[in-house]
Amino acid sequence: MWERACPRLNRRVATTFARHDACHTQAFIAGKPAPTGAYTAAHCAFRPESIAKSPRRDERPTSGKNTSLAPKSERASVGASPRAKLNPMPKIQSTYQRPWWLPTGHLQSIYAQYVKRPSITYRRERLELADGDFLDLDWADAPDASAPLLAFFHGLEGSSDSQYCRTTMASANKRGWSGLVAHFRGCSGEPNRLPRSYHSGDSEHCDIILRELRGRFPERTIYAVGVSLGGNALTKWCGEQGDAAASVVAAAASVSNPLDLGISAEAILHSHNWIFNTYFMRAMGESYAKRMVLHPELRVKDFLIKPKNFPQFDEHYTAPMHGYTSAWDYYHRASSRGFIPKISIPFLLLNAMNDPFVPASLFPNAHEVPDNVTLEQPTDGGHVGFVAGKFPGHLNWLPERLCDFLHAVTKPGGP
Numbered sequence: 308m309w310e311r312a313c314p315r316l317n318r319r320v321a322t323t324f325a326r327h328d329a330c331h332t333q334a335f336i337a338g339k340p341a342p343t344g345a346y347t348a349a350h351c352a353f354r355p356e357s358i359a360k361s362p363r364r365d366e367r368p369t370s371g372k373n374t375s376l377a378p379k380s381e382r383a384s385v386g387a388s389p390r391a392k393l394n395p396m397p398k399i400q401s402t403y404q405r406p407w408w409l410p411t412g413h414l415q416s417i418y419a420q421y422v423k424r425p426s427i428t429y430r431r432e433r434l435e436l437a438d439g440d441f442l443d444l445d446w447a448d449a450p451d452a453s454a455p456l457l458a459f460f461h462g463l464e465g466s467s468d469s470q471y472c473r474t475t476m477a478s479a480n481k482r483g484w485s486g487l488v489a490h491f492r493g494c495s496g497e498p499n500r501l502p503r504s505y506h507s508g509d510s511e512h513c514d515i516i517l518r519e520l521r522g523r524f525p526e527r528t529i530y531a532v533g534v535s536l537g538g539n540a541l542t543k544w545c546g547e548q549g550d551a552a553a554s555v556v557a558a559a560a561s562v563s564n565p566l567d568l569g570i571s572a573e574a575i576l577h578s579h580n581w582i583f584n585t586y587f588m589r590a591m592g593e594s595y596a597k598r599m600v601l602h603p604e605l606r607v608k609d610f611l612i613k614p615k616n617f618p619q620f621d622e623h624y625t626a627p628m629h630g631y632t633s634a635w636d637y638y639h640r641a642s643s644r645g646f647i648p649k650i651s652i653p654f655l656l657l658n659a660m661n662d663p664f665v666p667a668s669l670f671p672n673a674h675e676v677p678d679n680v681t682l683e684q685p686t687d688g689g690h691v692g693f694v695a696g697k698f699p700g701h702l703n704w705l706p707e708r709l710c711d712f713l714h715a716v717t718k719p720g721g722p
Contacts, residue, residue: 398673401685402708403659403693406700412661415692417582422694422702424470425477429488431495434519440503442515443495447476447486455479455528457486457713458516458556460537462563462691463507464590466494470702471534471562471691478706482714489516491537493594502602503628504594507536507568508641510544517544521555530713531559534691538564539643545654546646553652557717560655560709561643563662563691566669569638572617574664583664583690588614595624644669647676653716654680655709659688681712 409415429445436442445467457479461469467476467488479486491505491512505512513531520529533541538561545552545559552559565571575584596612599605614620622634631637647656656676660667670684694700 398682398684401683403685403688403704404695405687406694406696406698408698409692409694409700412659412663412687412689412692413579413582415659415661415687415689415694416663417689417692418700419470419689419692419694419702422470422700424473424702427467427473427476427480429467434515436515438501440492440499440501442492442512443490443497444516445488445490445495447480447488449480449483449485451483452485453527455482455484455530455557455713456520456524457484457530457532457710458520459486459488460513460516460531460533460541461488461491461494462535462537463587464494464594465534465537466490466496469534471705474702475532475706475709478703478710482710484710487520489513493598498597498601500601502598502605504598504625506625506629506637506641507539507565508543508637508643509540509629510547513541513544514548517555528717529556530717531556532562532709532713533559533564534562535565538562539566539568539641542643542650542654542656543641543646545652546643546649549649550651552650556652558653558655558713560657560712562657562705562709563665563688564643564656564658565665566642566644566658566671567638568642569635570666570669571664572621572634572638574666576616577664580663584616588616588620591620644671647671647680650677650680652679655683655712656680657683657685657708659690659692660684660686661688662690664690683708 405415409418427447430448432444432446434442434444457475459472459475461467461472465472467473467490472488476486476488489512491509492499492501493504513533517529517531520527531541533539541559542561542564548555574580575587592612592614595605595614599609599612608623611620611624618634621637626632626634626637629637631640656671658665658667658670660670667684671682673682676682691705693705694702695704
């Protein structure tokens with residue numbers, strides 16, 4: 308993932324990352340405000356010039372969702388679900404322990420991309436869509452066609468080759484389950500046919516895939532997992548479906564979910580996150596350049612082949628191409644945090660407190676979620692990092708944790 312953007316990290320950068328992550332984690336544990344200048348929900352004053360104009364009153368949020376780009380006076384916290392108990396159990400104690408030689412969330416996130424990953428033999432299937440486009444599914448088949456099936460939704464510019472996809476498919480196969488990676492449009496190695504692409508709020512993608520699977524396998528146990536962008540989309544889908552989700556999937560999990568797209572888009576602009584911004588902008592620019600070849604009308608915004616940041620790219624492409632009025636409107640409507648109280652199936656929300664660009668101040672508390680939502684917030688792990696063991700480390704903890712949760716909450720008698 309980061310091979311092109313970070314061939315080497317020097318000691319000075321690593322020290323800076325360590326100090327930054329430590330002060331944020333300590334502040335969160337102590338229940339104190341983050342240091343001055345930190346990017347937390349209480350300090351989000353970033354207003355990109357292109358979207359700095361206040362929205363009209365009829366465009367302002369009316370739901371309970373938080374959004375960093377909403378006017379401060381209009382921000383609202385996520386209310387508790389009517390299904391939540393008055394005194395719910397606290398979030399679970401995570402078993403994840405970082406290696407001593409990976410002290411920061413930045414290093415944990417980056418190093419995970421270099422750890423040896425299992426080899427998976429995929430079987431590709433192309434799913435033709437009603438709008439003339441297609442989705443590529445990479446299957447990791449198991450011998451038993453009646454065993455559980457795990458559907459995986461990857462992160463931004465990810466694919467079935469991403470480390471978290473390979474490790475999770477390997478863990479699923481080890482248990483006798485089948486798995487599939489549902490590529491978002493244009494992420495399977497071949498550009499999609501339409502000018503549109505995919506985005507963090509693309510719950511329609513999840514709906515298409517999961518209902519297709521349920522239609523094919525009406526008696527099979529189906530699980531769903533989403534990571535980062537895919538985690539936001541899957542969480543949003545589960546909330547949108549409410550009780551109806553249970554007829555499609557048995558349980559679901561979200562890892563390193565950005566929760567509030569506006570705050571995460573701002574957080575990644577922080578100087579400590581230059582390496583992440585550099586990678587994502589390069590990857591998104593390359594994708595846009597390929598898209599321009601197939602769709603010359605996109606050349607009018609050819610500056611997006613070298614985007615500067617998420618707000619710029621989302622304002623000029625993501626929002627208008629996918630039915631949003633602006634980047635602010637996209638961040639508000641597509642963020643998944645406000646959908647969590649509406650989730651009714653067994654659901655794991657796993658976020659590391661030292662995630663470089665998902666501030667811990669965004670994480671919901673136990674009283675904000677229904678009883679069926681399990682909150683796991685380990686101190687370490689970074690953004691889809693979770694490297695474990697002695698040097699050079701391994702990536703087994705995350706996929707095993709996901710599969711353990713999915714199995715436990717659906718077996719007879721519960722966890």
